Each structure stands twice: as C-alpha cells, then as structure tokens.
Amino acid sequence: MIQYRKILELYDEGISLRGISASTSNARQKVTEVIELAKKKGLVCPLDEEMDDKWIEEFLFPEKSLEASGRQPLNFEYIHKELAKPNVTLSLLHYEYEAESRANNKIPYSYRSFIRHYGNYAQKYKATLRIRRKPGEIMEVDWAGSTAFIIDRDTGEKVKAYIFVATLPCSQLSYTEATLSMDLHSWIGAHIRAYEYFGGSTQIVVSDNLKTGVTKHTSRELVLNPTYKEMASHYNTIVMPARVRSPKDKPSVEGSVGDISTWIIAALRNTHCFSIVELNEEVRKKLVEYNHRPFTRKEGCRFSAFEEEEKFALSPLPDKPYMISEWRTAKVRPDYHISVESMFYSVPYEYINRQVDVKISDDMVVIYFNHMWLTSHKRLYGRFGQISTVREHMPDNHKLFVDQTPEVAIEWAENIGSSTLSVVQYLLDSYQSEKQALQSIFSLKKMEHRYTKYEIELACKMVLTMTRRPTVKSIQTILKNNKKKDAEQELNQNTETTDTNYGFTRGASYYGGKINVE
Structure with missing residues (x-):
C-alpha cells in the first residue's frame, strides 16, 4: 500500500517532491496527486492517530474499495455535484450509470447499492447529504x-x-x-x-x-x-x-x-x-x-x-428588498373618498358605492378595482381626518367650486373681456370676505352655461355705464332683458319677412264686403 501518511508528513516538513518520492519509493506523479487531493479535501497535518494509510486511502480515493468487486466504479464527486442541480435525482443518475456500465462491458451496482454507497460517502466526507434535500431548494x-x-x-x-x-x-x-x-x-x-x-x-x-x-x-x-x-x-x-x-x-x-x-x-x-x-x-x-x-x-x-x-x-436577491404592504378592502363613500386609518383618499367619482382593494405600504396607498389600478396617494400621517384629493377624481361641478381662487377668477375674466375683468376686480376689492367675493364670481361664471362670452361681456359693459357698484344680480337682469329683446327682435323680423314674401292676403272687397275708409 502507498504510504499516504508518510507522504503528507514529509511534505508538511518541507521535503521536496523528489525527496518524498525517493523516501517512499513512489513516483513523483503519484506523490503530487496525493498531496493535491489532500489539499482539495482539507486533509492537513498534524494527522490524528486513527488516520492510517488505509483511512487516508478511503478518504482520498473512496472509489478504490469498490473497484475490487469488478463492477463499474462510482464517481462520487460527480454524483454529489449533479444532485445539486434542479430536478436531478438518484434514479436518473443510476439510470445513466447503468447505461455507461453496459457501454464499458462492466456490471453496474443495483439501485439499492448505488444509494447505499453514495449515502456512506456523503455522510462521511461531505457536509450535506443530498439524498434528503437539494441545496437552495x-x-x-x-x-x-x-x-x-x-x-x-x-x-x-x-x-x-x-x-x-x-x-x-x-x-x-x-x-x-x-x-x-x-x-x-x-x-x-x-x-x-x-x-x-x-x-x-x-x-x-x-x-x-x-x-x-x-x-x-x-x-x-x-x-x-x-x-x-x-x-x-x-x-x-x-x-x-x-x-x-x-x-x-x-x-x-x-x-x-x-x-x-x-x-x-x-x-x-x-x-x-x-x-x-x-x-x-x-x-x-x-x-x-x-x-x-x-x-x-x-x-x-x-x-x-x-x-x-x-x-x-440560492437565487439572487432582487435589486430592492420587498416593501412591506398590507391589503384591505374599502367602500367608496358618496364624497368619492375611502377611509384608511381615519385618513381619506380620493378615487374617481364614477366608483362611488363600489368596493375597492387597497394596498397600504409605509409611504403609499394604492387603490385597485377588480385588479385594475385606479390611483395612488402618498400615505398621510399625523392628525386624524386629513384628506388627499386628486382634482381629476372630481365631478365637473366640484371642479368649478374647487377652482375658485382670485387668480383663477381674474384669469377667467381676462378671457371674457375688459369689462368683465373690471367687474370681477371690483367684486374682489369690495367684499370684506374673499370667500363671499368668490361665491359671487362663481355665480357669474355659471352664467357661461346659458350665455355666450359676448353676451356676458356686453352685460358687464352696460352695467358699468349705469353704476359704479356693479352686482351679479344686475348683470343677470341685463342678460335676461337682452335675451328677451333679442328674441322679440327676431320674432318681428320673421313676421316682416313673412308679410313681404308671402303677402297674398285678400281684402274684404274680394269677399263682397265693404271697405271702410275714414
């Protein structure tokens, strides 16, 4: 038997490969193989007393004990490595081993012996036994x-x-x-x-x-x-x-x-x-x-x-760790908001009275309906009752109300005309409360649904010629009167046109009557 222990001890003492070969009567190639394999498997001096040449041979070359049987030798390192791969089992490896044995005209081990020999090898020489568990699974x-x-x-x-x-x-x-x-x-x-x-x-x-x-x-x-x-x-x-x-x-x-x-x-x-x-x-x-x-x-x-x-x-981790979130359900209130921990978040008003799914994380509130994303809000913290509202979620009439600011009012008036701008500016300056002034301007803006910009500008121009203190009520009255006058004029014009174009009226004389002339 090769003097494995002596080879390792002489190498540990610093003896050259040539000197070890001469001392143990082994070829330098074999000495090198033993030393490299011992390094790979972590077998270093000092060696325990039980580690004799036979123990070392079984540790470094476990397949040698099986070669004497005349069967196809087992490559335990290959088996152990392959078992780490997904879906690879001992059944598959034994099937491949049998095919290789027949190709080499050797007798294969039975499946039970195959498992037993690998189990003994893995239990003794490996940190894990992959018959039971795959790594990273x-x-x-x-x-x-x-x-x-x-x-x-x-x-x-x-x-x-x-x-x-x-x-x-x-x-x-x-x-x-x-x-x-x-x-x-x-x-x-x-x-x-x-x-x-x-x-x-x-x-x-x-x-x-x-x-x-x-x-x-x-x-x-x-x-x-x-x-x-x-x-x-x-x-x-x-x-x-x-x-x-x-x-x-x-x-x-x-x-x-x-x-x-x-x-x-x-x-x-x-x-x-x-x-x-x-x-x-x-x-x-x-x-x-x-x-x-x-x-x-x-x-x-x-x-x-x-x-x-x-x-x-193990599978690599994602670029960012998972952000912890919690799922809840909520019903959309009539004011198109949902309540999450006494805070209120808006959703499109079309979903009023609908049940929605809410995903809550540390910094975001995301709302879904039937797995469809609706909207996201930055999560609110602090005093209860805070509201997060997105303008696009509001009905049109609510948008008009929310948009009532002095800046928006002046911008609207400039778009109508100079007289309207003067009226709006007067209303903003005359009221003690800005809110009251904006309510009056809001009433004026609503007239745009019934009257054209020209009609509103004309009414403002007329009211400014009548008084230095214009009111929305007086503008409304002028708009109604102008509308009435325009309707009467249009009616008269239609009557005159009819008499001119279709004047085939027959007088009383045509029917035998008398014409009174005074």
Missing part, C-alpha cells in the same frame, strides 16, 4: 414556541418577545430574530431579513398554517394572504404551507426551533435588554455561535456547510 420558517423578553424601562415589567426561525434544510444554516408581535408586518419583515442574511432566496418556502400567512388551507384549496403571496412573488419563490397538524413536513425548522430554544433563548435568560434592538443584537451574537458550532458526527459546521454546499444554489 427550501427554506422552512416558523415561530419558536419559547419566548424571550425585554424589560420596560418605565415599569420594570417583562415584555414578551417572539422568536422567528428560518432554516435551510440542506446545510442546516439558521436565521433567527426577535419581534414584539407575531402580526403580518413582523412575519413579512422577518422573511425579508432572513433572505438578506442568507444572501439569496430559495425556490420554495415551507411555513406553518399561521393566519398571518395562510388564509385558507384544505385538501382542495389553498388561499394565501395577499401580502405574503406578493412578497413570495417579489423574491421569485413559492409558498407551500405544511399540512395541518403535520410538523414532519418541516422537520428541519422544528429541530432548529428546539436547538435555538436552548442555545439562544435559554442562553439569554440572564441577559437584560431594554429594547428590541438590544435584544436582537444579543440574538445575532448567539446565532453566529450557533451556526459555527462544529457538527458532532462530521467535519465542519452549519456555516461552512452553507458556504461549500448551498450558497451557490
């Missing part, structure tokens, strides 16, 4: 049953803090944080920070059937909370809640919850924190220790297993 999430606490500075009372746990089953790397509530905002926020901690997202999220995330889950129907569903879509993942009363559907996080309850929650039992920020700083320190604790039955730790075996398989 699943993230399991849950709330821990045990709680932590913070101390209220004013009262000295203990305030409960709930512990969120997320685990990657392949590497067993976990993330945890404390929150003061188990509401939707805390649930979604914890997911976002878990993705940031892992540096990527998984294909699937397996959660419990919490009301904050799952609206309905039966054998026939699954309804997710709209916010939870939107968050999953943002990170290009899907949510698959565990079956009701089936903790085995998420065994990794269930096991991590127990470990975290011991190594983080219980470990902080004598630590006094006065805010959730302070508590999370202590939780993060314990989390680092937990993820770097060595495995008991194999080399490495959760963090090293993640770095080597799973990090590469």
